[in-house]
Amino acid sequence: MTKAKTKTKLQNGPAPDAARPSIRIHEIRQIPLHQLFVDDANVRTIKNGVTIDMLADDIAFRGLLQSLAVRQLKDDDGQASGRFGVIAGGRRLKALQKLASEKRIDGSQTIPCILRDGENATDDSLAENVFREQLHPLDQFQAFKQLADQGLADAEIAKRYHVTEKFVRQRLKLASASPVLLDAFKDDGLSLEKLEAFCVTDDHTRQEALWQRMQDGHGMGAYAIREALLETSVEANDPRARYVGLDAYQAAGGTIMNDLFRDDSGPWLEDPTLLESLADAKITAEKERVLALGFKWADVTLNPREVKGLKRNLSQIPNLASGLSKDERAEERTLSTEFDALLEKGDTADDDDPFTKEDQARLDKIRPILIEFRNRPPKLSAKQIARTGVLISLEEEGDLCIEYGYLRPEAVKEAKKSADASGDTANSGDTDPEHSVGDALNDDDNEDYVRADNNPGAVIAGKAISDSLARDLTSYRTIALQNSVAQDFNAAFLGCLHALCSSLFRSGSYNSCVKIAPRELFLRGVVGLEKWTTYKEVQDRHQAWGDRLPGQGGAALWNALCALSNDERADLFAHCVSLTVDAVYGNQGRGSSAAHADLMAEAVALDIKAAGWESTTDTYFGRVNKDQIIEAVREAAPTKVALIDHLKKPVMAKEAERLIKDTDWLPPLLRSPYAQATPPVETSVNTVEETAAPLPAFLHGGLNGSAAHAA
Structure with missing residues (x-):
């Protein structure tokens, strides 16, 4: 029984070594190039990968690395015909033939070839291509x-392997x-895309x-990886980086990260503290240079978004003359x-x-010249320089921006207080009580500030009202106009369209009072404005929309706007x-912006009396001279x-306020250019019957005393 089992096992065991097929290694022969041809059995027929030209150049450089x-x-x-068909290596053969046709090698050059028996040439060709394994990317990196x-230089490596x-x-x-x-x-635990994202930094510790x-x-995806590695760095297009310059930053020891795999971002500066200190030192040097010119103060910021906040409580001298020569x-x-x-x-470059x-x-040569021209101080008197300040900031492009002629609120208030004090001068009908306020903004003896004759509304009783009063009055009118425009979609739409067309088709947006930058108008230091009901209405409306819209911009704001109804969008x-309407001007010439404000006022049928304006001692009468008060009462x-004509100025102002309180009288700068008011009716002290007083002169004309439009 035992022997029989043993015999069976021997019969079912592995075959003897003699039964295994032998492995055949074919001989290699040197065959002249002109005897070689691409065999019909070669399965590679579709062009793919490296071109023949590139392969020919590589063979010319390093020789043939693989036989056919x-x-x-x-x-x-x-x-036997003396001709040989290439069943594996057809592209190498074509590259060799190209070299021969270009006389770079001889056509009789012998080529090492593995001579197959040819029993199944198609099978051999397919196996040679199928079992070829592509190089792993990491092998190529290394x-x-x-x-x-x-x-070897990058350029030489690129040339050898026909890559960039x-x-x-x-x-x-x-x-x-x-x-x-x-x-x-x-080990396929990390994708190539994520590895590229990690390489935005060379710091192995942070990577790991x-x-x-x-x-x-x-x-984390590739985007999140990049963001995490860049969260403490500053991109090179940051205004501070552009202002300092990459060369100066690196010279100070700063390091830079480059993302070689994205063309739309970077490089990044890895040391924001160093960048901030360099930018601060550079802009501080500008501040010291400006203060050395005699200016009272200078505020600086490296953040362009902070400029608006710095200006919020400041006033600026109007119509500053350029400091540049004619040439x-x-x-x-x-x-x-x-x-x-x-x-x-x-932006539009092509081939x-x-x-x-x-x-x-x-x-690069023009930019600094234009920046220097723009930042040149305007023509200012020594007195103006001594009492004004300067704002020094960076623009988004990193260019330095210096703005002159600013006054802080306390300076404006002090000037107005001095004007009020001078207004108490007894019985001086030719005294301008706001002269010192005007001085706070302009110097009357400065040739650059010659009053123009196209603003007659600022001239009353032969004397111009002060510039600050003119601006306060037109500030009230601006708020009333803003409030009316906000409630009239058609007028707002036309104003916006007018501004766009003025900018795109005519001489520029300065022909419009609507500044579609957009640039919100902030009015500060206007006497009594913040207590005015119309001003509060504008502020409340803005607050309501601000509370309703999302705190951030971008997609969140877009989606919120899309969710509004058409009426709400309007x-x-x-x-x-x-909020962009700017109809404020002083006692000098009225520009095209002011003229356009008149058209806007007409479009919304602006009625400043209905908006709540009252001519009081604080808002008007206490800020003009006696002749101008009498002229108002006479009208x-x-x-x-x-x-009132025999009273002293303070009492006269209060009495004028009382006498005009129940009339439709308005200061000339606040009058509508299109509406005709009903004349006031007065009772004569010498008669019993009520008779209509003569039509006041101011009702015969339009805004600023201009002729009324013909019917």
């Missing part, structure tokens, strides 16, 4: 690194990643720390036109009209446009002038 697999071709009689370590220099730099960057990340990439977070369950102004216009043309060319290095060099649109209540 061929079979003997036979003639029609079945005899191979490029080895070549670079041997001293950027491709080589990207591969070298990936090869320099933390070994922990490279191991994860090799973030990788550990991901291993602990914090799943410099002409040069500025010429250079600005050229600069804008070059910027446009850079037919490329943006060249010379164009960039010209831009209301919001009108409100936003209204509103002609028969009552005798009741």
Whole structure:
């Protein structure tokens, strides 16, 4: 029984070694190139991968690295023809033939070939292509690194392997990643896209720390990886970085990160503290230079978004004359036109009209000249320089911006207090009580401030009212106009359209009182304005919309606007446009913006009396001289002038307020250019019957005393 079992096992065991097929290694022969042809059995027929030209150049550089697999071709009689068909290596053959046609090698050059028996040439060709394994990307990264370590330049590596220099730099960057990340990439635990994101920094410690977070369950995509590694850095397009300059930052020891895998961002500055200190030192030097000119104060900010807040409580001297000479102004216009043309060319460059290095060099040369022209101090008297301040800031492009002629609230209040005190001068009919306020904004003896004759509303009884009063009055009118525009979609729409068309088709947006930058108008230091009901209505409306809209912009704001009804959008649109309306001007010439404000006022049928305006001692009568008070009473209540013309100024102002309180009288700067008011009716002191007083002169004309429109 035992022997039988043993015999069975022997019969079922492995076959003897003699039964195994032998492995055949075919011989290698040197065959002349002109005897080699691509075999019909070669399965590679579709072009893919490296081109023949590139392969030919590589063979010319390093020689043939791999032999060809061929079979003997036979003639029609079945005899050897002396010709050989290449069943594996057809692309190498074509590259060799190209080199021969270019006389770079001889056509009789012998080529090492593996001679197959040719029994199944198609099978051999397919196997040679199917079982070929592509190089792992990590092997390529590390191979490029080895070549670079041997001293080969990026350009030379790129030339040898027919890739771009950027491709080589990207591969070298990936090869320099933390070994922990490279191991994860090799084991398919990390994608190529995420590895590229990690390489935004060269700091292996940070790379590995973030990788550990991901291993602990914090799943992150490539975008999140980049953001996490860049959260403490500053992008090079930051205004501070542009202002300081990358060269200066690096010279001070700062390091930079570059993302070689994204063209739309970077580089990044890794030391924001150093950048801040360099920017602060540079702008502080500008501050010291400006203060050395004699200005009272200078505020600086490195954040363009803070400029609006700095201006919130400041007033500025109007109509400051340029400090440039006539030739410099002409040069500025010429250079600005050229600069804008070059910027446009850079945005629209193509192969037919490329943006060249010379164009960039010209831009770099023009920019500092224009910045210096723009930041040149205006023409100011010594007195103006001594009492005004300067704002020094950065624009979004990193350009320095210096703005002159600002007054702080206490300076404006002090000037008005001095004006009120001077207004108490007894019986001095030719005294301008606001002269010192005007001085706070302008110097009357300065030739740059000659009063124009196209603002007659600022001249009453032969004397111009003060500039600050003119601005206060027109500030009230501006608020009333804003409030009316906010409630009239058609007027807001037309105002916006007018501003856009003025900018795009005519001489510029200055022809419109609607500043579609948008640039919100802030009115500060206007006597009594914050207590005015119309002002509060505008503020309450703004607060209501502010509470309703999301705190951030972008998609959140877009979605919120999309959710509004058409009526709500119209209301919001009108409100936003209204906040940009600027109809404030002084006692000098009225520009086209003021003229356009008249048209806007007509469009909304502005009625400032209905808006709540009252001519009081504080808002008007206490801020003009005695002749101007008498002129107001003469216009509103002609028969009552005798009741006040002998009074001293403070009492006269209060009495004028009382006499005019129940009339429709308005200061000329507040009068509508389109409406005709009903004349007041007065009772004569010498008759019993009520008779209508003569039509006051101010009702015969339009705004500022201009002729009324013909019916």
